[in-house]
Amino acid sequence: MxxxxxxxxxxxxxxxxxxxxxxxxxxxxxxxxxxxxxxxxxxxxxxxxxxxxxxxxxxxxxxxxxxxxxxxxxxxxxxxxxxxxxxxxxxxxxxxxxxxxxxxxxxxxNVISWNFMVSGYNQCSLFEKSLEFFCRMHYSGFEPDEFTYGSVLSACTVLQTPTFGKQVYSLATKNGFFSNDYVRSGMIELFAKTSSFEDALRVFHDVSCQNVVIWNAVISGAVRNGENRVALHLFCQMCRGFLLPNSFTFSSVLTACAALGEIGIGKEVQGWVIKLGAEDVFVGTNIVDLYAKCGKMNEAVKEFSRMTTHNVVSWTAIISGFVGEHDSISALKFFREMRKMGEEINKFTVTSILTACTKASMTEEAIQIHSLIIKSGLYSAAVVGSALISAYSKIGAVDLSERVFREMGAVKDLGTWAAIISSFAQNQNHERAIGVFQRMLQESARPDKFSTSSVLSIIDCLNVGRQIHSYTLKVGLAFDASVGSSLSTMYSKCDSLEESYKAFQQIRDKDNVSWASMIAGFSEHGFADQALQLYREIQYKEIIPDQMTLAAILNACSASRSLLIGKEIHGYALRAGVGRDVVVGGAIVNMYSKCIALESARRVFDMLPQKGEVACSSLVSGYCQNGCIVEALLLFRYMLMADLTIDSFTISSILGVIALLNNSSIGTQMHAHITKIGLNSDVSVGSSLVRMYSKCGIIEDCRKAFDQIEKPDLICWTTMIVSYAQHGKGAEALRVYELLKEQGIRPDSVTFVAVLSACSHNGLVEEAYFYFNSMASDYGIKPGYRHYACMVDILGRSGRLKEAERFIVNMPIEPNGLIWGTLLAACVIHGDVELGKLAAKKIMELKPREASTYVSLSNMCADLGLWEEVEKIRNQMKGNCLRKEPGWSLV
Structure with a gap:
């Protein structure tokens, strides 16, 4: 001046x-x-x-x-x-x-007069006026200097107008300021803050530079745009050029190291900071943040303690570090210490500490912080309100989430709307989530991708889903990766796989979430081959599959029993360094288990450093399905000792094994554990308990287990009917069927097999005819072979063999071996040789190599003393090279 x-x-x-x-x-x-x-x-x-x-x-x-x-x-x-x-x-x-x-x-x-006016408008945040004054200066014939260009470029940066900035830079270049550091740093900052980092790099590389400010501008620009590797590379170039970095440089580089998790490089930078004596409160805060984001909280606390001065940013960094490590207790401890020291909190501190209070047991802490927010005047920040809504939602206090949303009034932004929709969605309140979404549209709030994705996540009605899809197409959100993935998942959930695939194809820049969602959709609907085809398409894209994508592909291999492809994915996961990841490792164990490669599954399981619930339950299920009873029970015991979360799927598998053992004492112990962990009311677990007690012959406990189920589904009801039927309690079975209808549950073909079986075991012929006819007349279910076989069995057990023969002759479908075999068994019981011969002849025509038919007919003739017929049948067996398999028993 x-x-x-x-x-x-x-x-x-x-x-x-x-x-x-x-x-x-x-x-x-x-x-x-x-x-x-x-x-x-x-x-x-x-x-x-x-x-x-x-x-x-x-x-x-x-x-x-x-x-x-x-x-x-x-x-x-x-x-x-x-x-x-x-x-x-x-x-x-x-x-x-x-x-x-x-x-x-x-x-x-003079030019100084103009410069004071341009910079003055900037100081007063009147950036549009600054640009207008620059244009006036240019039209007046005054030649701007580097200070003019610098001020105008700063205004362009704030206003996010890179096009005007490029024109200003072109004018500066034309007037000989091409290599001026002040102008170049302004242009680099403009490009970096308007997501044009490639242009910023181009400006930087146009002229060699020994100005630290220029280097700082391009390094911080790289960090701002997520190009952290580029930032570290530029830092190395700067150091090789014998240019000493300053505290601003170190702050940017440490931020890049924290984002990349490069703790080694970060420590080297920290050593240089100490050597040059460049550690101020900002650099110290970045060092703390580096250790915190890399999960080294002991080192982070040590560095935090070494800092002579703390500010709100450094306190927030250490608190956020503990939150990231899910250590809510330590986060709250440092927050209290911060308050005790009299340090003012800001919205970032509050949002971090609210994230720590997302457990059901921390409702009181969340309410206290809510009170502090009101007292400190931070309620006016929309991001704070969103964090409060999210925190209350995660602890299950949806009413408090809604109250915060109402109290925010006009402060609400799109993030707030997204938070309340997500809150309702997480707590399965579908109607209110959709209602808030509709309210957004009514108030012209224009839902963004976050709100839209949240509401799509809970929609299970195809009509509503299509309406929201129309909205996304209208506003252009359907092409976004997150919204497109949610649309694809929604259609898949509504069993409209064709529309799901169309939504997937509309996504312009498909990310791993998009691919994983579509692969999972194909797998869940029985199209595993198409899922694997998508995996082959990924290989031609510039996308590196992440853990979720690999898990989805492995699940597709499990569904299609594609062991060879599964092994290929396993090899890829090992090369990518994620083979021992909890999610991927669990999917690999599941794949080998489903492909009946139990030795490989166990080998992978034993190599996992952290054995998650998925890996354990998958291997337990594999053992159970393949009859490895001892191995299944031992692994289940390991899960109990390791205090792993045991889900209903694992419990159901183990109950199936116990049923095979026919050991009621183990079953009773298992039932006690199920009650202890609160799964006795679960539908799938309850059905398995009913089946287990039924196999053990304890029908009273079978009914008790059924009564404990909170909301029995059709499978539960059917299992209970089958249990009564197998134990000869036909009347009880039919009463359960009537209760099923009273609950408004629609029976299926399997249910009617159970009902007819109950009639068969108790000789209820007329009732059987009634239920058989009810299938088609009341529920539109076309009878199948098992239903016809039940009717033949009922008539046969009642001695009404001629009626059974007429029933078979009048069947609208061609009788199979099951039906004729049922009639033959009835003929054996009642000694009807002629009809038995007819039934045996039909079976031999359908199954000429079935030795049991000859044996049954021979035994029937032997019981009636028809030894010539017995000899004849035995000779026929020898002539056809058939022999009776010897019987065996576990006893």
């Missing part, structure tokens, strides 16, 4: 005098201020204006007093430097109208 002022004048005016001088006093007593009679050579106006501009006395009122006096002694018209200094004073006191008025009165303006 020395170069801006003309050191010709001398005055007795002082800053303290201005404090007491009014405009009236200036007129009456001009001796306090310079006038035409006090202009002496050697007067230096710079110290006065410099001190005045930086002091608290630089107000609009005092500047106007000074302005009036300078007009009176006629210094403004004769000296442009003093006029420029007065403009600067007006700009510093935010009196831009006065500054503009004075500017327009200067007869001989």
């Amino acid at each position: 020395n170069s801006l002022l003309n050191p010709k004048f001398h005055s007795k005016i002082s800053l303290s005098s201005l404090k007491f001088v009014s405009s009236h006093a200036v007129v009456r007593n001009p001796s306090f201020l310079p006038n035409e009679n006090h202009q002496t050579p050697g007067f230096d106006s710079f110290p006065f204006f410099n001190d005045y501009a930086k002091s608290s006395q630089c107000t609009i009122r005092n500047t106007r007093i000074l302005h009036a006096h300078l007009l009176r002694i006629d210094l403004l018209q004769s000296n442009v430097s003093i006029a420029n200094s007065l403009i600067d004073c007006y700009c510093r006191s935010a009196a831009m109208a006065d500054a503009l008025h004075l500017f327009d009165l200067i007869p001989k303006r």
Whole structure:
């Protein structure tokens, strides 16, 4: 600023005098201020204006007093430097109208006059005015200098107008400021903050540079745009160029290391910081943040303790670190210490500590922090309200989430709407989530991708889903990866796989979530081959499958029993370094288990450093399905000792094994454990308990287990009917069927097999005819072979063999071996040789190699003393090279 002022004048005016001088006093007593009679050579106006501009006395009122006096002694018209200094004073006191008025009165303006106005508008956040004034300057024929260009580029950065910035930079280049560091740093910052980092790099590489500010601009720009590897590479180049970094450089580089988890490089940078003595509160905070984000909380606490000065950012960094490590207790401890030290909290501190209070047991802490937020005035920040809504939602206090949402009033932003929709969705309140989404549309809030994805996640109605799909197409959200994936999943959940695939294809930039969702959709609907085809397509894209995608592909291999492809994915996962990841490892164990490669499954399981619930339950299920009873029970015992979460799927598998053992004592112990962990009311577990007690012959406990189920589904009811039927309690079985209908549950074909079986075991012929006819007339279920076989069995057990024969002859479908075999068994019981021969003949035509038919017919003839027929049948067996398999018993 020395170069801006003309050191010709001398005055007795002082800053303290201005404090007491009014405009009236200036007129009456001009001796306090310079006038035409006090202009002496050697007067230096710079110290006065410099001190005045930086002091608290630089107000609009005092500047106007000074302005009036300078007009009176006629210094403004004769000296442009003093006029420029007065403009600067007006700009510093935010009196831009006065500054503009004075500017327009200067007869001989120079570039400094224009610069003060452009930078003044920037200081007052009137960035549009800054650009307008620059255009006026350009049209007036004034040549801007580097300070002009720098100020204008700063305004373009704030206004996010890279196009205008490019025009300004082109003009600067044309006027010879191509290599000016001030201009280049402004342009790099503009590109970096408008997501044009490639252009920022191009500007940086245009001219070699030894200016730390330029290097800092491009490194921080790389970090801002997520190009953290590029930031570290630039830092290495800077160091190789023998240019010493400063604290700003270190802050950016440490941020990059934290984002990449590069703890080794971060420690090297920290060593350099100590060596150069460049550690200030900002660098110290970044070091703490580095250790915290890399999960090294002991080191983070140590570095935090070493810092001589703490600010809100450093406190927030250490608190966020503990939150990231799910250590809510330590996070709250440091938060209390921060409050005790009198440090002011900000919205970032609050959102971090609220994330720590998302357990059901921490409702009281969440409410206390809520009170603190109200007291500290942070409630006006929309992000804080969103964090409160999310915290209450995760602890199950949806009513409090909704209350916060209502209290926010006009403060709500799109993030707040998304938070409340997500809250309702997480707590399975479908109607209210959809209602809030509709309200957004009514209030012209225009749901964003987060709100839309959240509401799509809970929609199970195809009609509603299509309406929201129409909205996403209208506003262009359907092509977004997250929304497109949610649409695809929604259609898959509604069993509309074709529309699911169309939504997937509409996504422009498919990410791992998109691919994983579609692969899972194909697998769940029995199209494992199409799922694997998608995996082959991924290989031609520039996408590296993550853990979730690999798990989805492995599940597709499990569904299709594709062991060879599963082994390929296993090899890829090992090469990618994720083969021992909890999610991927569990999927690999599941794949080998489903493909009946139990040895491989066990080998992978034993190699996993952290054995998750999926891996354990998958292997237990594999053992159970393949009859490895001892191995299944031992692994289940390991899960109990390791305190792993045991889900209903694992429990059901183990109960199936216990049923095979026919050991009621183990079953009773298992039932006690199920009750202890609160799964006795679960539908799948309850059905397995009913089946287990039924196999063990304890029908009373079977009914008790059924009664404990909170909301029995069709499978549970059917299992209970089958249990009664197998134990000869036909009347009870039919009563259960009637209760099923009273609950409004629609029976299926399997249920009717159970009902007819109950009639068969108890000789209820007329009731059987009633239920058989009810299948088609009341429920539109077409009888199958098992239903016809049940009817034949009922008639056969009742001795109504001729009626059974007529029933078979009049069947609308061709009788199979099961039906004729049922009739043959009835003939054996009642000794009807002729009809038995007919049934045996039909079976031999359908199954000529079935030895049991010959044996049954032979035994029937032997019981009636027809030994010639017995000999004849035995000779037929020998002639057909058939032999009876020897019987065996476990007893």
